[in-house]
Amino acid sequence: METNWNQLIERYLQNELSEEGKTAFEQELHINPELREELEMHELIQSAAKRASQRMVIKQTAKAHFRHLRIKQFTIGVVVTAATTVGIVYWVQSKKQQETTKPNSESFLENKQEEEEVQMSAAAEEESIPLRDTIINQPNQAGDKSSLIQSSDWQSAEGERAHGTTSFNSLKSSSQTEKSVNSRRAAHIKSSGFVDIDKTLKNVIPFTVDSVVQLKPTVTVLGYTNEKLEGKVIETSLKRSTLEGAAWNLQYDSVGHFNDLYCGYALVMNDAKFGFVDRKGNIFIPLIYDKIVITSNLQSSKDKTRRKDKKVLYIPKRSGGEVQYCEEYIPPVYESDSNKIKKEKE
Amino acid sequence: MIGPADMQQELKQLYRKWPDIRRYLKTLGCDSVSAEDVFQEALLIYVRKRESSEFELTVEPFFYVRNTCKLLWYNQARKEQKQISTELHENIAAIEDGWFEKEMKIREVESTLEKLGAQCQELLQLFYGLGWNMVDIAKKIGLRNDKVAKAQKYRCLQKAKELIQEQELTVEPIKA
Incomplete structure (x- = not known):
């Protein structure tokens, strides 16, 4: 009986009963409270089951929503990371480019100004302080930022040479170097192939400590060749007269000091290529470099600029004290020494 | 009336507002775990x-769902005898x-049905919720044929009734 009722209730709720059946069922409902209760129960269960299925739909939507959200967040994260990386790389590269192009474009102007400056100060100081002959091979630590170029360094050059015994490896803090060097005397020189050899003669000028306001510079360009392949050894004043006896110096277009800073070797230039020679005129570093740079920070100097087809020799900067520690130390040439050489030659 | 596909779309839209609702419920003193339940319940009511x-x-x-959330949370908080803000009290009667009331009754039955076996639950949901025919249901839940499914449905209904009566017996004395 109950089963029948159940089926009837089902069919009634599904609206499957015929009109007569429906009427009969509703009449029965009126008089039978048990059936009413049963129907109510059925309805409830049906609604509840439906509700449960609807809840499933909502749960699925929620799941899909949060999965979508996570994917979106992840994607955004990836995109942002990629964009940041690209940005940083681009920034670094553009910065490098700036540094490469800047010195090129400005060097001419700077050189001009510098030249004038050098001339003026040289002229002024020349009068008051006579050029002494005593120590001619003084370090010329110039106070200038300068354009630096390609890789290849002193050490590698040393390696090539069998007797690369000098140790130029000491990188010194710039300020210390500056002081010690300046307290002796330093010529304030800027790179350039525009500086005439006669003018450079005047560049060996005593510097007082006070006059050196600028302690910042860490890099000196000793020799530099421009695009027209005009170049001079600019750190120097060659006293050709003092070396007259040494015939070798005539081989070169330009000859620098025998400088303690590079262990008593002298910078020489021929056909716009720089190299080093020892006191007897033997080649120490072959004349293959377009530019010679002394720097207190080798790596940064190298990183700074990359100019194509320029070969640059980087020499680690040494402080005054350390200059003494060349393994193969050749005493500085004094006037008398060079005379001696003359005599020896004779 | 609204089609199931549109409803899905609308649900997605509403889910995008979930952070707003959560914030709103938090101002009413609802913790985040309850908030999610409340929100789901409100969506269900909306559907x-x-x-x-x-x-x-x-x-x-959005406002309908938000108001429903508020009402549901009010009921829940009252049941749990939590502190209810007066602001919550004032606007509740209108809704x-x-x-x-009937919906809440159905909700109770729904949670009672969860005590049924998984197969029974699925069967009832498919039949009453989604209106599948018995042949498809039998295939879906792994029964031999529609007759077996029908018999199974009958058993499930009986079981459900028993559970509900049990529930009422245990609940009513507390009410009194």
Whole structure:
């Protein structure tokens, strides 16, 4: 009986009963409270089951929503990371480019100004302080930022040479170097192939400590060749007269000091290529470099600029004290020494 | 009335507002775990309301759902005897009606049905919820044929009734 009722209730709720059946069922409902209760129960269960299925739909939507959200967040994260990386790389590269192009474009102007400056100060100081002959091979630590170029360094050059015994490896803090060097005397020189050899003669000028306001510079360009392949050894004043006896110096277009800073070797230039020679005129570093740079920070100097087809020799900067520690130390040439050489030659 | 595909779309839209609702519920003193349940329940009510032909949506779905959330949270908080802000008290009466009362009754039965076996639950949901025929249901839940499915449905219904009566027996004395 109950089963029948159940089926009837089902069919009634599904609206499957015929009109007569429906009427009969509703009449029965009126008089039978048990059936009413049963129907109510059925309805409830049906609604509840439906509700449960609807809840499933909502749960699925929620799941899909949060999965979508996570994917979106992840994607955004990836995109942002990629964009940041690209940005940083681009920034670094553009910065490098700036540094490469800047010195090129400005060097001419700077050189001009510098030249004038050098001339003026040289002229002024020349009068008051006579050029002494005593120590001619003084370090010329110039106070200038300068354009630096390609890789290849002193050490590698040393390696090539069998007797690369000098140790130029000491990188010194710039300020210390500056002081010690300046307290002796330093010529304030800027790179350039525009500086005439006669003018450079005047560049060996005593510097007082006070006059050196600028302690910042860490890099000196000793020799530099421009695009027209005009170049001079600019750190120097060659006293050709003092070396007259040494015939070798005539081989070169330009000859620098025998400088303690590079262990008593002298910078020489021929056909716009720089190299080093020892006191007897033997080649120490072959004349293959377009530019010679002394720097207190080798790596940064190298990183700074990359100019194509320029070969640059980087020499680690040494402080005054350390200059003494060349393994193969050749005493500085004094006037008398060079005379001696003359005599020896004779 | 609204089609299932549109409803899905609307649910997605509403889910995008979930952070707003959560913030709103938090101001009413609802913790985040309850908030998610409340929100789901409110969506369910919204879906069911949209199905009934009498229902006329007078406000944006978002505001309807938000108000429902508030009402549901009010009920829950009252049950748990939590502190209820006076602001919550004031606006509640207007929303509560016969439909809602019945809905809450159905909700109770729904949670009772969860005590049924998984197969029974699925069967009843497919049959009453999605209106599948017995042949498809039998295939879906792995029964031999529609007759077996029908018999199974009968057993499930009986079991459900028993559970509900049990529930009422245990609940009513507390009420009294």
